[in-house]
Amino acid sequence: MRIVLALGGNAMTASDGRSTPDDQRAAIAVAAEHIARLVAAGHEVVVTHGNGPQVGNILLKNELSAHRLTPVSLDWCGAQTQGTIGFTLMNALERALAAQDAARPVATLVSRTVVDADDPAFTSPTKAIGPYGSADHAAAMTAAGQAWRDEGPKGWRRVVASPEPLQIVDAPAVAALLAQGFLVVSSGGGGIPVVPDPRGGYQGVEAVIDKDLTATLLSRQVEADLLVIATDVEHAVLGWGTPQARPLGQVRAAELRAHIEAGEFGVGSMLPKVEAVTRFVESGGPRAVVTDLASITEAADGGTGTVVVP
Numbered sequence: 001m002r003i004v005l006a007l008g009g010n011a012m013t014a015s016d017g018r019s020t021p022d023d024q025r026a027a028i029a030v031a032a033e034h035i036a037r038l039v040a041a042g043h044e045v046v047v048t049h050g051n052g053p054q055v056g057n058i059l060l061k062n063e064l065s066a067h068r069l070t071p072v073s074l075d076w077c078g079a080q081t082q083g084t085i086g087f088t089l090m091n092a093l094e095r096a097l098a099a100q101d102a103a104r105p106v107a108t109l110v111s112r113t114v115v116d117a118d119d120p121a122f123t124s125p126t127k128a129i130g131p132y133g134s135a136d137h138a139a140a141m142t143a144a145g146q147a148w149r150d151e152g153p154k155g156w157r158r159v160v161a162s163p164e165p166l167q168i169v170d171a172p173a174v175a176a177l178l179a180q181g182f183l184v185v186s187s188g189g190g191g192i193p194v195v196p197d198p199r200g201g202y203q204g205v206e207a208v209i210d211k212d213l214t215a216t217l218l219s220r221q222v223e224a225d226l227l228v229i230a231t232d233v234e235h236a237v238l239g240w241g242t243p244q245a246r247p248l249g250q251v252r253a254a255e256l257r258a259h260i261e262a263g264e265f266g267v268g269s270m271l272p273k274v275e276a277v278t279r280f281v282e283s284g285g286p287r288a289v290v291t292d293l294a295s296i297t298e299a300a301d302g303g304t305g306t307v308v309v310p
């Protein structure tokens, strides 16, 4: 089966949310072992990943060093996260594949996603990035022109524009690498957001695209048999956090769409994941799953997770 696997932030940082380079290498090594099992089971895999913590950290470092170095734009920061996360994933995947006797070449593509320059998201930031801060820090940053949002017990977080992904520019390169037997890492952080350049080609725009929604497009463009969104819960849950909580197993896309519209899923956490899997099946994809990282091989066989079918 051809599988597109989206790795959430939980798969790339320590369980307590720390994200030093060592923490990220350790978390990615664990993710790579699970991915290698999927490959060893005979599947063709495209990996995509989030970048919210990492892109926010780079942006902050830029701003803190602005007195010495000219800051770079958010799309450049996003491109940098594809490089560092892709590099770390490639090292970990090669090791894990060899350990599973499933060695194959691995490639990471610096990859772009087209958005609409007039997307209303550009004037209404929603994507949380970077470290959490106190209410006082958020107030000071808001006064300085940034947008911050209260994220509950963990504190406040900066939010930036997150337009709808429209097209994966580099999907043909993904398909060509798959045809050559590569395990491909693509569209990290939802892809570098671009718009058509009047001179030809594309130019970057300042935003961070939701990686779950980009994973849907990528899955359609490479004609994946299965989209897997890997996070830290085995199922999407109805009545989350209530005594009536009920994990969702196999569900038809129309039923999941109704649960989405009823507001069953956390905005900025579970909602983009269930939206992504529902869209994949609504647009003609055969099957999509939300599950935890440790369950991805079982979920590929239909054994667990929230499985969306037509």
Ligand SMILES: Nc1ncnc2c1ncn2[C@@H]1O[C@H](COP(=O)(O)OP(=O)(O)O)[C@@H](O)[C@H]1O
Pocket (backbone or CB within 6 Å): 007, 008, 009, 010, 011, 050, 230, 231, 232, 233, 235, 236, 237, 238, 239, 240, 264, 265, 266, 268, 269, 270, 271
């Ligand atoms: N209805 C729901 N069912 C399951 N999990 C939910 C639900 N609503 C919110 N969540 C939360 O969504 C989290 C996963 O989203 P998130 O932390 O953004 O994932 P990731 O960083 O892996 O992309 C779960 O850990 C859970 O706390």
Ligand SMILES: NC(=O)OP(=O)(O)O
Pocket (backbone or CB within 6 Å): 008, 009, 049, 050, 051, 052, 053, 188, 189, 190, 208, 209, 210, 211, 212
């Ligand atoms: N770009 C993106 O969706 O990143 P996270 O999954 O880390 O929020």
